[in-house]
Amino acid sequence: MAGGPVAVTRHLPGLAVAALILALGLGTLAAVLWRGLAEGAGAALGPADLQAIRFTLWQAILSATLSAGLAIPVARAFARRRFPGRAALILLTGAPFILPVIVAVLGLLAVFGRGGLVNGALVWAGLPPVSIYGLQGVVLAHVFFNLPLAVRLILQGWGAIPAERFRLAESLGFGPAEVARHLERPMLRAVLPGVWVAIFVICLSSFAVALTLGGGPRATTVELAIYQAFRFDFDLGRAALLAGVQIALCLGAAALAAGVARPAGFGAGMDRPLPAPGGGVWLRLQDALAIGAAALFLLLPLALVALSGLPGLTQLGPAALAAAGRSLALALASTALCLALALPLADAAARSPFGRWFEAVGLIPLATSSLVLGTGLFLILRGQVAPAQAALPVTMLVNAVMALPFALRAVLPPLRDVQADYGRLAAALDLRGAARWRLLVLPRLRAPIGFSAGLAAALSAGDLGVITLFADGRSETLPLHLYRLMGAYRMEAAMGAALLLTALSLGLFWIFDRGGRHGAATR
Amino acid sequence: MIRPISTLTALLLPVAAAAQDRPVLTVYTYDSFVSDWGPGPQVETAFEAICGCDLVFVAAGDGAELLARLRLEGATTEADVVLGLDSNLTAAATATGLFADHGVTDVDFDMPVVWDDPMFLPYDWGYFAFVYDRTRVAEPPADFPALAASDLKIVIQDPRASTPGLGLLLWVKAAYPDRAAEIWQGLADNILTVTPGWSEAYGLFTEGEADMVLSYTTSPAYHLIAEGDDSKAAASFAEGHYLQVEVAGKIASSAESDLADRFMAFIVTPDFQSVIPETNWMYPAVTPPGGLPAGFETMIAPVQALLYPPGEAEDIRDEALAEWQAALSR
Numbered sequence: 001m002a003g004g005p006v007a008v009t010r011h012l013p014g015l016a017v018a019a020l021i022l023a024l025g026l027g028t029l030a031a032v033l034w035r036g037l038a039e040g041a042g043a044a045l046g047p048a049d050l051q052a053i054r055f056t057l058w059q060a061i062l063s064a065t066l067s068a069g070l071a072i073p074v075a076r077a078f079a080r081r082r083f084p085g086r087a088a089l090i091l092l093t094g095a096p097f098i099l100p101v102i103v104a105v106l107g108l109l110a111v112f113g114r115g116g117l118v119n120g121a122l123v124w125a126g127l128p129p130v131s132i133y134g135l136q137g138v139v140l141a142h143v144f145f146n147l148p149l150a151v152r153l154i155l156q157g158w159g160a161i162p163a164e165r166f167r168l169a170e171s172l173g174f175g176p177a178e179v180a181r182h183l184e185r186p187m188l189r190a191v192l193p194g195v196w197v198a199i200f201v202i203c204l205s206s207f208a209v210a211l212t213l214g215g216g217p218r219a220t221t222v223e224l225a226i227y228q229a230f231r232f233d234f235d236l237g238r239a240a241l242l243a244g245v246q247i248a249l250c251l252g253a254a255a256l257a258a259g260v261a262r263p264a265g266f267g268a269g270m271d272r273p274l275p276a277p278g279g280g281v282w283l284r285l286q287d288a289l290a291i292g293a294a295a296l297f298l299l300l301p302l303a304l305v306a307l308s309g310l311p312g313l314t315q316l317g318p319a320a321l322a323a324a325g326r327s328l329a330l331a332l333a334s335t336a337l338c339l340a341l342a343l344p345l346a347d348a349a350a351r352s353p354f355g356r357w358f359e360a361v362g363l364i365p366l367a368t369s370s371l372v373l374g375t376g377l378f379l380i381l382r383g384q385v386a387p388a389q390a391a392l393p394v395t396m397l398v399n400a401v402m403a404l405p406f407a408l409r410a411v412l413p414p415l416r417d418v419q420a421d422y423g424r425l426a427a428a429l430d431l432r433g434a435a436r437w438r439l440l441v442l443p444r445l446r447a448p449i450g451f452s453a454g455l456a457a458a459l460s461a462g463d464l465g466v467i468t469l470f471a472d473g474r475s476e477t478l479p480l481h482l483y484r485l486m487g488a489y490r491m492e493a494a495m496g497a498a499l500l501l502t503a504l505s506l507g508l509f510w511i512f513d514r515g516g517r518h519g520a521a522t523r
Numbered sequence: 524m525i526r527p528i529s530t531l532t533a534l535l536l537p538v539a540a541a542a543q544d545r546p547v548l549t550v551y552t553y554d555s556f557v558s559d560w561g562p563g564p565q566v567e568t569a570f571e572a573i574c575g576c577d578l579v580f581v582a583a584g585d586g587a588e589l590l591a592r593l594r595l596e597g598a599t600t601e602a603d604v605v606l607g608l609d610s611n612l613t614a615a616a617t618a619t620g621l622f623a624d625h626g627v628t629d630v631d632f633d634m635p636v637v638w639d640d641p642m643f644l645p646y647d648w649g650y651f652a653f654v655y656d657r658t659r660v661a662e663p664p665a666d667f668p669a670l671a672a673s674d675l676k677i678v679i680q681d682p683r684a685s686t687p688g689l690g691l692l693l694w695v696k697a698a699y700p701d702r703a704a705e706i707w708q709g710l711a712d713n714i715l716t717v718t719p720g721w722s723e724a725y726g727l728f729t730e731g732e733a734d735m736v737l738s739y740t741t742s743p744a745y746h747l748i749a750e751g752d753d754s755k756a757a758a759s760f761a762e763g764h765y766l767q768v769e770v771a772g773k774i775a776s777s778a779e780s781d782l783a784d785r786f787m788a789f790i791v792t793p794d795f796q797s798v799i800p801e802t803n804w805m806y807p808a809v810t811p812p813g814g815l816p817a818g819f820e821t822m823i824a825p826v827q828a829l830l831y832p833p834g835e836a837e838d839i840r841d842e843a844l845a846e847w848q849a850a851l852s853r
Contacts, residue, residue, distance in 0.1 A: 035595075102722070102723055109727070110730070114732055211681060211684070211717060211718065211719050212717075212719065215714075216717045218851070218852050231587040231588055232844075308730075382595075382599075388581065469595075484554065484555065486722040486725070486726055487555040487721070488560035488561065489742075489749070491726055491730070
């Protein structure tokens, strides 16, 4: 292990990325706070804010625990079963994560809403209907959004257990319980805390979902309190303070997870395919049930949204296509930027003695209030450039940074494995710099990089991207087009745009993800 | 790498090269005003035909975000005119000290209230109302207590995040100054949910999730005129309906002061006003000579218009919000 100046220069790119994230997350917050104090507001939190913090924490803990917990059996089933359509199913069940919020909410309501399928069935069976509105709805929606992410990340963890270990387990006559104890639990101990924290932090900054399904002011989240401070009271000091609370909660959770997580330490394998899945009827049934239930839960709302979008497709004009083109270009640019930021940061997190710090910094974008981020950027950049001119680079940068935590989550665990398994060999061969990336890291990370790029592209395409302060009202993206259709009473056309957007996002995700896995599978 | 980047820029910034030598008038407005279906495009064409200028709309969220942006920018704002604040925001807008008197006099407004604000010029108005589907709700409630007593489910918007949401808050408060908390407690079990904005709420209603949605008395006109669907209607409430008046104001520090004056005067002319009904789906502040489009005459005509004067709305909203939060948090 090289120490001193060499170690510092090696992590320079990672440090630069970390500095950029801190500047975006904390610098913008400071700018808003500064301005708030200049306006003469004493920043203080009221009882309503504390209530909002309590509710936010509670729903985020529930949502993250349920999402991560439910994802384990689903990921395990996907890991040990091979069946026709498996790849397509994995892809499609990932879709909720990249849906625009209002579309996903409408899909969920078509199943669980007042007039949804579930209540229809309950009434038919003579049972009292259930209400989705309230804490249960907020958690349900958050699980719907985040279960796919958890499944994919945990599935990746399963894939990282070398096939040799499973073969060994088989030849030693391990049953499911022993496999779980010696292979699966250590893997989960390494992967699960990071997954939990990522989802916890996503749910921390929830705004529209929590409000729409929360049923009223009981379900006030911190992000909504920030909105209120900004647009209702124009109290920038309080907005910044609340945004700071959000980031503090995020870092607290990251510290907690870092304390729980342990590297699995399976050692390197030969990258051979997994042995044919064994297990009796009971195990097969269990897996089929897990996959079936998850598919039903995730795909039914999606299918209903797609169905209601079909008639609206014909109402979309050239403006929708132009918007789709703009979203596509924006997504590709953001993806490239996201990878360029994520890889150096992940490398620093995997190899630096301060790795946990880099990892924690990588979570900050998730906890950043988009309202405070936009306002802070506006305050900082104003006077340097015209806001409308900055709209494109700012949106690109913000989208890239917002997707970075997911890329980091996907790339970091395998990168740590590479370091643990091949780090000494690479050092002995004096494999450094670009050659190390080209010969060692990139080939072993193709799949997670493809997955990250897919996520970044899909998230960027589906993001409203409206940091409204920078919007010039002219260069319309597809999500903005969708919201404008809704705002102009054109619900049917809006659902058509939603279908187009979902197809675009999913298509982007599929191409990148497949590109990554294809390369990985042919070795 | 130069080519891909420039292609990208060309794709994303389609309107960089506007006319160079014509003066530019910058008008800040809310997002739905400038959308393809909003009044923006037609207003731009009509004004540019007579002004010899380039009218540029800058869209910033909704009315409240518009005001927040102005406050952030202060006296250095690029705006010459701000269009899209509503009567609940004008007191705060006046307090910024950024606005000048509009100087448009002798206008014969067609509005249910007397308007004599020298700083903010109305361009359209509407009544808040609960909109329902005639095929699903046979007998709509006739007032708030009747709504509270019914088992109808309504969707409303959050007053902290949405302009109509704030309108409902003030509606209840204006109709029941001393009983607002009680009315909200009665309504609590009728409120299916509260959404961040109008679009989400209206979407939930049209998807059939809720029986009624807080919108405007003129919302059914869209369905009638644009879709040929007469099933939507607004429930007429005996207490009267709260008014939303949308206004424009001229920025005092505008570098294009004369042009801004001309635009303010243009706002109340038929060329601007005739665009409003079928794009913003509101009533024009001055009915154009041709009258309102066919279909508008079928909209309900509230017996009484409720509206707090600007200063009072500002003072009363914190109290009204606290009552709302307390009643719905039980």
